[in-house]
Amino acid sequence: MKLKDFKQWLNTLSEEELEKELMYNAMDYGISGKISEINKSDENLYYVGDEPVLLHTRRELEQLGYSKPEIDGLDVEIPGGCYYVELSNEYSIIEKFLH
Template identity: 75%
Template sequence: MKLKDLKNWLDTLSDEELEKELLYNSMDYGISGKITEINRNDDNLYYVGDEPVVMHTRKELKQLGFTDNQIANFDVEIPKGCYYVELSNEYSILERFVS
């Protein structure tokens, strides 16, 4: 979905609908919760396989000791200038594994 598609859809909602919380649901992980912010990144963000999952900028990867060749082999997960939502509901995740 492009941002303009989201805007067009939001423009069709009543003021009452616009006052409702924006929620997410991840069926893959069995978590849901409120979206508390939408982020815009100023650099490409990379994931290098660490746990917990953390996204890194090129500068951060260099500080962690990665070489330019290593960084070139990582996939850009979120390209520079994009908007994204972080899904984080640690309580729900922990609750699933304790049950």
């Protein structure tokens, strides 16, 4: 969904509806919760398989010892300039897999 589509949909809601919490449901993980904030990534963000799940900028990966070819081989999880939501119950996801 593009932001303009989301904005158009929001504009159709009543003031009463706009006062409700924005929730998420991650069916793959069996969790749900409130969306606490929407972030904008100024740079590409990468995931390298660390636990807990963290996204890193290219500069952070270089500081962690990753080479340019290694970084270039990674998938960009969130492209620079895009908006994204971090789930507020991220630790409940981790706890779910630890038990």
